[in-house]
Amino acid sequence: xxxxxxxxxxxxxxxxxxxxxxxxxxxxxxxxxxxxxxxxxxxxxxxxxxxxxxxxxxxxxxxxxxxxxxxxxxxxxxxxxxxxxxxxxxxxxxxxxxxxxxxxxxxxxxxxxxxxxxxxxxxxxxxxxx
Amino acid sequence: xxxxxxxxxxxxxxxxxxxxxxxxxxxxxxxxxxxxxxxxxxxxxxxxxxxxxxxxxxxxxxxxxxxxxxxxxxxxxx
Numbered sequence: 001x002x003x004x005x006x007x008x009x010x011x012x013x014x015x016x017x018x019x020x021x022x023x024x025x026x027x028x029x030x031x032x033x034x035x036x037x038x039x040x041x042x043x044x045x046x047x048x049x050x051x052x053x054x055x056x057x058x059x060x061x062x063x064x065x066x067x068x069x070x071x072x073x074x075x076x077x078x079x080x081x082x083x084x085x086x087x088x089x090x091x092x093x094x095x096x097x098x099x100x101x102x103x104x105x106x107x108x109x110x111x112x113x114x115x116x117x118x119x120x121x122x123x124x125x126x127x128x129x130x
Numbered sequence: 131x132x133x134x135x136x137x138x139x140x141x142x143x144x145x146x147x148x149x150x151x152x153x154x155x156x157x158x159x160x161x162x163x164x165x166x167x168x169x170x171x172x173x174x175x176x177x178x179x180x181x182x183x184x185x186x187x188x189x190x191x192x193x194x195x196x197x198x199x200x201x202x203x204x205x206x207x208x
Contacts, residue, residue, distance in 0.1 A: 019179055019193055051178050062176025062189040069179050069193020
């Protein structure tokens with residue numbers, strides 16, 4: 001479970017100098033599913049740390065304090081409904097970077113089977129934004 | 131009063147403990163100061179980045195070192 005914990009210090013543990021929180025909308029449409037996969041991919045690529053958007057919506061104190069403790073907050077919405085960024089707006093937490101999957105060239109559908117090529121292309125575009 | 135410092139013993143977590151002790155000393159208050167290094171316990175508070183500071187079960191800060199004044203305000207407000 002240690003890989004799930006992010007330390008804000010400068011010691012020799014897994015921590016980084018800048019804490020980047022990555023929050024996907026994790027919606028049910030294809031682009032929501034892709035937002036979740038992008039957050040995982042960006043975390044694995046070392047671009048930041050996937051954190052829990054639902055926890056912000058639920059106003060879980062520890063989740064709110066964790067978001068406030070991030071140096072940068074990156075929100076990935078699937079579509080222009082911008083649910084995840086609105087969750088942050090409602091919580092009064094500023095978003096530093098806002099990515100919308102449909103703006104990466106993915107059409108919103110109800111298809112739950114996401115092609116690997118779409119995921120990899122979207123991830124590549126996202127990585128360039130960091 | 132119970133003050134929990136969430137972290138794995140790294141520099142910022144150690145510094146947070148020092149600040150808590152200084153805040154207690156300056157305010158003349160006493161508390162049980164506990165270092166929490168167990169990840170499951172840390173995550174149970176919803177804290178995803180450390181250091182974290184919990185006072186009587188309430189998460190006050192995560193991912194940053196609090197100031198002495200902040201801690202003093204929090205403990206006086208308890």
